[in-house]
Every structure is written in C-alpha cells, then in structure tokens.
Amino acid sequence: MDGRDDIGARGLVRALRVLPPSDKIGWEGITLDPEDTPLTSSDCLFCRIASGGVPADVVYQDDHVVAFRDISPQAPVHFLVIPRRHVASLNAAQESDRDLLGRMFLAARDQARAEGIAESGYRTVLNVGPDAGQVVQHVHMHVLGGREMGWPPG
Ligand code: 5GP
Ligand code: ZN
Numbered sequence: 001m002d003g004r005d006d007i008g009a010r011g012l013v014r015a016l017r018v019l020p021p022s023d024k025i026g027w028e029g030i031t032l033d034p035e036d037t038p039l040t041s042s043d044c045l046f047c048r049i050a051s052g053g054v055p056a057d058v059v060y061q062d063d064h065v066v067a068f069r070d071i072s073p074q075a076p077v078h079f080l081v082i083p084r085r086h087v088a089s090l091n092a093a094q095e096s097d098r099d100l101l102g103r104m105f106l107a108a109r110d111q112a113r114a115e116g117i118a119e120s121g122y123r124t125v126l127n128v129g130p131d132a133g134q135v136v137q138h139v140h141m142h143v144l145g146g147r148e149m150g151w152p153p154g
Contacts, residue, residue, distance in 0.1 A: 046138035076146030117145035
C-alpha cells in the first residue's frame with residue numbers, strides 16, 4: 001500500500017478535477033486513462049444539467065450529448081449543446097473525444113433543423129478560455145439563429 005490506493009484512480013481524478021484543465025491528467029509520474037475519468041462532476045453546473053439534477057429546457061438528448069435552451073438567449077433561437085461527459089473546454093479534449101465532438105456538431109445541426117433555422121442559417125460558437133469569455137468550464141456549443149448576425153463577433 002503506497003497511500004495512493006486509499007482513494008484509487010477515480011478518487012484521484014475527482015481530486016484533480018478542481019484544478020485548472022491541463023492536457024495531461026497525472027500525478028507523480030502516473031498518467032491516467034481518460035476512459036477512467038468520472039462521467040460527471042458534481043461541482044459542474046452543466047454536468048448537473050446533463051444528469052437532470054439542475055432543471056433546464058432540454059430540447060435534445062441522447063446517450064452522448066444534451067442540448068438545452070440558454071438561460072440568457074442572445075437570439076430568437078439560442079441553445080447549448082454539451083457532452084454528457086465532463087470535458088472542461090476544447091483545450092481539455094482528448095483524441096478519444098473526437099467522436100464526441102462530432103456528435104455535438106451533428107446534434108446542433110439536427111436541432112437547428114427541428115427549430116426551423118437550418119435554411120435561414122445559424123451560428124455555432126465554442127468559447128474557449130478567458131479571451132473568448134468562456135464562463136462555464138464544461139465544453140458547450142452555442143447555437144444561435146432566427147435573426148441576422150453581424151461579423152466579426154465582438
Ligand atoms: P460561455 O460564456 O461559457 O460560452 O457560455 C455559458 C452560457 O451558459 C451563457 O450563454 C449563459 O447564459 C448560459 N448559462 C449559464 N448558466 C446557465 C443555467 O443555469 N442554465 C442555462 N440553461 N444556461 C446557463
Ligand atoms: Zn461538467
């Protein structure tokens with residue numbers, strides 16, 4: 001027993017969750033398999049929305065992603081697409097998240113169709129980090145539509 005066994009790999013990952021995201025999860029030479037990371041983080045607002053613990057106006061969900069209306073809409077249609085799995089930002093995404101990120105785009109497209117904005121057009125936005133104004137540290141795709149939008153964004 002070397003002490004680490006007390007909390008196990010999952011406990012260690014949970015402990016590291018509170019630290020700023022880095023592209024490697026590890027400690028003292030241990031690199032953990034991303035597949036071993038917890039599916040949700042109880043400290044994360046969007047994990048709690050995905051699990052149903054915090055109410056939201058969910059417009060789409062499947063085994064991998066959830067889409068719900070933004071609480072402060074910036075366009076007639078404004079919803080967010082998130083992975084169920086906690087990924088703090090695009091910067092924290094792993095190679096193994098390739099499929100998940102693709103699923104987010106396809107869910108955005110399908111829900112945009114369902115909202116009737118596929119033909120008029122819509123914008124997908126992924127804010128990453130402070131300069132982009134990312135507030136919630138769980139990767140999310142904004143989908144905005146139903147009005148003309150300016151370019152470049154502010
Ligand atoms: P960010 O600035 O991180 O890219 O976007 C976060 C988005 O989440 C914002 O547009 C904000 O309005 C939305 N948001 C924050 N808290 C909640 C919430 O509790 N429920 C919902 N539905 N949206 C939220
Ligand atoms: Zn989360």
